[in-house]
Amino acid sequence: MKKPVGAVSKGLPTNPILALRANELLAKGQQLESQGKIAEAARISAELVQVAPNLAEAHQLMGSLAMRTGAADIAAMSLERALALKPRSADLHVALAQALLALKQPQRAADLLNKGRTIHPNDPGIFRELGQAQLDLGQSEAALKSFARATKLRPTDLYASHMVAALSEAGAPDRAYVAELFDSYADTFDAHLTGKLEYRVPEALTKMLADHDMTSGPTLDVGCGTGLMGAALPETFRPIDGVDIAPRMVAKAAERSIYRTLRTGDAAAVIAADPDLSGPYGLIAATDVFIYVGEITDLLAQLTERLAPRGVIAFSVETHDGDGIAIRSSGRFAHSRTYILDLAARFSLELVAEQPQPIRLEREVPIPGQLYLLQRR
Incomplete structure (x- = not known):
């Protein structure tokens, strides 16, 4: 009325x-x-x-x-x-x-x-x-x-x-959710993540690699997003291949002109099927990827197969104090240290280094995380 x-x-x-x-x-x-x-x-x-x-x-x-x-x-x-x-x-x-x-x-x-x-x-x-x-x-x-x-x-x-x-x-995870989340974020991703959210994981991982004299590629950038990790790596890690679930993020990465090969889709499925991503790689980087994957056993098995002898997997996770994997109300997964180390032992990966690293700010509060370097024996 x-x-x-x-x-x-x-x-x-x-x-x-x-x-x-x-x-x-x-x-x-x-x-x-x-x-x-x-x-x-x-x-x-x-x-x-x-x-x-x-x-x-x-x-x-x-x-x-x-x-x-x-x-x-x-x-x-x-x-x-x-x-x-x-x-x-x-x-x-x-x-x-x-x-x-x-x-x-x-x-x-x-x-x-x-x-x-x-x-x-x-x-x-x-x-x-x-x-x-x-x-x-x-x-x-x-x-x-x-x-x-x-x-x-x-x-x-x-x-x-x-x-x-x-x-x-x-x-x-629901992969449609993850793809939509990042596609909707693509245009403002770099400025918002590195600015307001104070995201510094690529730089911290790159420094860890340098501190342990790990400086050689080729590199596979898993969950490459807009290419922030690729851009942080020095020339010695090139050529760089990348894969990401979100098409608009991959398009932004292509604009950087630093990737040899870029593919779109679920990382495990794409890497398993694409001969251009077969390696061997001196470095496989996965920054803020596992937090959207959850159970990473199958993916880590595939990545390990594509490592060169003494090759390194460098990655970040959100952490929690319990066992296994936890789902947060943010929609992201957190991984315990014992879960990561158990998988490393299972796939004959040696723990070279680990360090705490805030993943980003969320509601002005740092999200606890951990960086790992695992090396193929």
């Missing part, structure tokens, strides 16, 4: 001039946010909250902007105020839960989302976020049920499908 002309929306000031100003500020702030002009949008949102302190959308905008700048504490306060003003909003339940998860408060997020799902039993976003909270709480079986519900409600949600696959069978 259409509102009668002159009707005031809930939360807007009763003064028609202030109500008009609030609507203008809200529209402008949302536009600036969509354009990525966060600082300008933040100034608008601060004025909007002053003009319309009882408008849920005003506090929601402020919370959304705070999340984009990494200020999860401010975001949570703003979104709590918004939800108090609009308690039946599914979007606000999800947004506040995201802020609570960023603050490492998964129990509060889960409690909030459980309330939200009683109001919105068919909202896929609530179940998706609930799965993340449950996984952070170590409740993998409950998380699987939540992600499965999210997938049923929204079959196009590749992240939820990926989490169902990973939780149903340890170390089994």
